[in-house]
Amino acid sequence: MGDWRELKNAGKFAEAEPLMLDATPQSTDVDPYGDNTVARAEFYEAWGDHLKSGPDAEKQYWQSHNYWALFASWSTSGGEGTARMMDVNRVLRKIKALEG
DSSP states (O other), X not given: OOOHHHHHHTTOHHHHHHHHXXXXXXXXXXXXXXXXXXXXXXXXXXXXXXXXXHHHHHHHHHHHHHHHHHHHHTOSSHHHHHHHHHHHHHHHHHHHHHHO
């Protein structure tokens, strides 16, 4: 198996997912600034973008939305939270567009 990023770039999201999850642990001792949470959010958003439509795309967007929302919830100031909500809202617009 290759690196999860290479698989993602090749559009092999299902193959990349378990590798990505293993490579991006969610504990604060290894990810104190949320970089892994952002990587997960970006991965699932890219997967949804790749699928473009349908229930599978919506499922991936919801995964992305959850990680973006988690990251935003860790904000320490109003400005930081507002900035991080841009990602949350972008993915939510994609979900709403799928729902028609």
